[in-house]
Each structure stands twice: as structure tokens, then as C-alpha cells.
Amino acid sequence: MSRDDLEHVATTGLRPNAYGHVPVWEPGVACVSGRMARLAQKLGIEHYPCFHGVGKYGPVVSGIAVREEDRDRLLKAWEEGRVERERARNRAADRRRRAIREICDRLGVSPDSRTLRQYLRGEIDEAEARYRGRLARWRHDETDYDDLLARGFSREDARMLIAQSCTHPPRPRRRDDDGGDPGVVLGKTNTKETP
Numbered sequence: 001m002s003r004d005d006l007e008h009v010a011t012t013g014l015r016p017n018a019y020g021h022v023p024v025w026e027p028g029v030a031c032v033s034g035r036m037a038r039l040a041q042k043l044g045i046e047h048y049p050c051f052h053g054v055g056k057y058g059p060v061v062s063g064i065a066v067r068e069e070d071r072d073r074l075l076k077a078w079e080e081g082r083v084e085r086e087r088a089r090n091r092a093a094d095r096r097r098r099a100i101r102e103i104c105d106r107l108g109v110s111p112d113s114r115t116l117r118q119y120l121r122g123e124i125d126e127a128e129a130r131y132r133g134r135l136a137r138w139r140h141d142e143t144d145y146d147d148l149l150a151r152g153f154s155r156e157d158a159r160m161l162i163a164q165s166c167t168h169p170p171r172p173r174r175r176d177d178d179g180g181d182p183g184v185v186l187g188k189t190n191t192k193e194t195p
Helices: 003-012 034-043 068-107 114-121 126-142 145-150 155-165
Strands: 029-032 048-055 058-067
Touching (some): 029 068, 034 068, 068 114, 068 126, 126 145, 145 155
Antiparallel strands (some): 029 058, 048 058
């Protein structure tokens, strides 16, 4: 071992082998999760891959080796970062839920509806989604659709029975109600001239 290596070991306590690994059984060495490597680098903590021995298929290297004195500082910083990451995840989830709620309110659909999923995937446009929302509200508020579901009918069967028994489902509104072209009704051109 060269003089520089001896000075390095004396100051840091970490002595990597020829492959750049630090054996876990060396005195003053602590092995922590390899996910902490970036944080250790950010904090300026010297770290190396942690060597556990030789297994059936070769060297067993997992985690990172740090000095025992640096381990507590690294673990504390990791815990603080974990809490902050959890807060950031919660804030992002709240923003997503709020955006979905705004879209649902604008379209008049339920957050767990098939119509919302199709709208978000781009399969239907906003006018069609609003029409389906009005149709669903009418079905639940003005018909016995919910009673049919409670009696054991499937959704498809209940919708078919409602369609057969009712003659006044809500009509699609013209796009000029939503600020679109007044001569268009849900994508079809109106044959009448508009004044």
C-alpha cells in the first residue's frame, strides 16, 4: 500500500480494494442502502460500493460503505428527504384530484364515470361528454333507473328498459350554447339556416 493510500485510510477510515469496493467487515465501516449514494455525494460523504464476500456467482456487492461517523448524518438527511418527498407526492395528488374535479364539474359527469375516462383519453370531445353527463343526470333523477339497479338489473338492461319506456330523453344542445358553431349539433351540420 502506498503512502498516499495509508494517509487516505487514516483520514477517512475507508480502504477500497483493487476493484473499488470496501469490505463490510473493515473496522469503522457502515453499510447502508445503495439508494443513498446520490445523497451521500450531495452531502460530500465519501462512499464506495459495499463488498459482502464471494457468493456462488462471484462477488456480492450491495449498498454503499460509509464511515460509521457519517452514517447517522446520512440516515437523518435521508429521513428528512423522505418526508419531503412524501409531502411533494401528496401535493401532486391533491393537484390532480382538484383538476379532475374541475373537469367533472365543467362536464357534469362523475369522477369515476366511463365518460370521464373516454374524455381524458381523447375518445370523445367536450360536447359529447357534456351530453352524456346530462343524459346520466336525467336517467338518475327523472327515471326509475336506480330502482332497477337495486332490483338486480344490469346497467345495460336497466338503460334499455328506460329507453323503451321513456320518450323524452334530454336532447343534445347546440354547440352555440357552449360557444361553438351555431350551425352544428354534436358534430352534425344543421340543414336549417341560422339567422
